[in-house]
Amino acid sequence: MKQFKEMFVAQLKLTFREKQAWFWGIFFPVILMTIFMVIFSGSSDNEFSAKVAIVDENPNPGSQMMLQQISQIPVLEVKNGKPVTREIAEELVKDQEVHAAIVLPEGEDATSILLVVNRENEQGVTTQALSGMLNNLVQQANLTAVGATPTYELQFESITSGSNEINYTDFLLTGMIALAIAQGGMFGMVDLVEMRRKGLIKRLRMTPANMNIFGLSDMVMRLLFSIIQIILLSLIGVLIFGANLYINFPSLLIVFLLGALSFNALGYFFSSFSKTSEAYMGVANIFSFIMMFLSGIFFPIETMPEWIQPISNILPLTYFVEGLRESMVYSTSVFSSSLWFGIGIMVLWGAVTFLIGSFLYKRKSIVAAR
């Protein structure tokens, strides 16, 4: 016990003093996440807006009412803030200064409202949205005109497969957490290669030190580091980028523990056949690179070409990130069978690589003298 405590304290100091660990384990994922969030989550939802020009050549009560209503639609930005002449409006549309011009009814008895758009944009999403909005206005005006109240109204509801809605911010946040922990495991074992290369393992073998306790203290240290990663990334994601997390703690604990162990096992496997840290880093980089793009970290797997998907479906990171999303966003309970199926595949990777790694280490320790 005393040995464990001392070894753990030593590991703590070693990790704390290793600047590389902080950079790649903490700083780098944060930067990467920030970049992705800024690039991809900004424009995708809720930020729709359109610039329009308004023509009201013959102000009348009908047109006034509509003008009033249009100016209250938050996503419409009225050029110059006030109506312009028809010529000017058409110029603006041609030059694409505005997306469309809205020509209000010209008199009490005029019944049409005109939407002028540039031909290039005729089929665009913005045009569709604008015409939808105007339609709505016109209908309301019609109803008011005959003094009726609407019989039907549209209710809006969104449905997803889970109990909570996932948006891109949540998706990316959980992806980055998974990536950070996986990379921590796959790259972290470079220490082991370094220790072996420098002869530190050999030096420890000359003492009665219990190498199992040494390994255990190392592992606990790594788990602690990963917990820091999770907390830090989650805080940044939630506080700065407004991610919504609905965490099921028992599931998260299991997914996290088994995931971290499995990826450390992968790193251990790499270390068992790498003679230098460069060789190790090469192998770890290849694996990490493949997984980074094929495991649905940044984009859902479903959006990738059909033929790639089978590859994604065997990678451990796919299931780790899925497990994290289940437990951090959908708050899936520990008893979900789909959760365990994913965990199973991931742990299979961990177990197999650990066994091969141990075998290689054992076989080598007989011959490897220096």
Add this chain to the structure above:
Amino acid sequence: MTVLEVKHLKKSFGSIHAVQDISFEVNAGEVFTIIGPNGAGKTTTLEMIEGLVSPDSGEIRFGELDWNNHGNTIKKKIGVQPQSSAMFDLLTPEENLNLFATFYDKARPTEEILQLINLTDHRNNHVKKLSGGQRQRLAIGLAMISDPDIIFLDEPTTGLDPQARRNIWDIILQLKELGKTTILTTHYMEEAEKLSDRVCIVDQGKIVTLDTPAALIEKLTEEREVRLSFLDGTDAAKEVCLFAKDLDSVTRTERKDRSLKLWSTDPENTLYSLFGFTKEKNYHVEQVSIREMSLEDVFITFTGKEWRD
């Protein structure tokens, strides 16, 4: 009392026969030195004894204990300073010592070791930043932390300045005073002569010879070289030379100007007679010396090879 017994050790790496046939015994409390040129097999021999490399054949016993049955007990009894000393570079000397101390049931106080290896001033610097000599001293400190009965030092002074080297000699002599057994390898003949109770010279994986330094040198001293030079000039030298040739103990002479070299099987008596002669003739001797024989001569005699550090 024998604390370590090594019999017919052999080890090959592929086609390289690093150790061919090495046997010796080490007694309690002695400093036992293995000396030999690069690649002689010193480190390989030590690593087999330390349980790191398994010998192809041969036997290693620490008293009643052997590696197959008492590995952990042996590890507690020995302290090792490997040739390329590895330690935790991001920890300080003090932290390294403290960590290693926890590996053992009993340990010497870290403070005491730091003083012994003269690193108290650097106790809080990361090992990464220590100089080569300071690292080496820490490595020796780590070997001593468990207060072991037997200490293995693989080239503890290689690459150190004369001051630091002397420092380590002091440490080794202190260990000897405490009754510890030290097994040491080195390239420095002078060091072997100064420190060791017994010296084992190895070359190409074999023991060339093994004995106390004095006995080894004595074996060589068939005849010794004596040098004289005279203030009274060439004539004096010539005359002394003629006189010396007539002495039974002198086998050979060589004269150049005022200096005379002669080889004698009994230098003490030769000089006695010579000084009798010069006194009688009233010649004045400017310089006189008997060349000391060293382990280097032993090595050259036994292997027929030049010794280079």
